[in-house]
Amino acid sequence: MWISKQLVFLGEIERKFPYEGNHTIGQIIKNGIAVNDSMEDDTALAYKSSQGLVIITGCSHSGICNIVEQAKEICQDDRVLSIIGGLHLRKPSIEQLNGTITYLRQTNVRKLYACHCTDQPSRIALAQLGNLCETTVGLTLEYP
Structure with a gap:
């Protein structure tokens, strides 16, 4: 759902990568029966800047790779400026x-910009990409 000309709510994220988005977190009630919750309703936002996509996530239960793929497809842009x-x-x-x-x-x-739900060993591993930025309270980011 497009919120503005540049900001889109990605909806339910399709699971394409076998290594992510296939875990469960607690349970939900479906038709009166408790079933494992795989967070099928996980979602994110994508902002279409002039330099590429800015992808804004919550916890990425569906997997960050799945989220990025969906944003690229919906926005018809393969350039990813920031996550x-x-x-x-x-x-x-x-x-x-x-x-x-x-x-x-x-x-x-x-x-x-890796925030919550990203542990320190994962942040250290992600640092090898050379683009991991510190994310602290008060951080302000602006995109064209």
């Missing part, structure tokens, strides 16, 4: 962490 938010990399499997790093490197993300 800001939680990357859901709290004690990830080696496969998920390596897959995420490989994907982000291939996508050529210019700035990565």
Whole structure:
């Protein structure tokens, strides 16, 4: 759903990468029965700047690679200027962490602002990309 000419709510994120977005978190009630919750309703925002996409996430339960792919498809732009938010990399499997790093490197993300849901070992691993930026209270970012 387009909120403005440049800002889009991505809706339910399609799971394309086998190494992410396939875990469950608690349970939900469906038709009166408790079932594992895989956060199918996880979503994010994408801002279309003149220099590329700015992807704004919450916790990225569906997987940051899945979110980026959906943003690129909806916005019809392969340039990713920034990713800001939680990357859901709290004690990830080696496969998920390596897959995420490989994907982000291939996508050529210019700035990565990893917030909550990204543990310190994952941040250290992400730092090898050379684009990990500090994210602190009071941070202000502006995009054209």
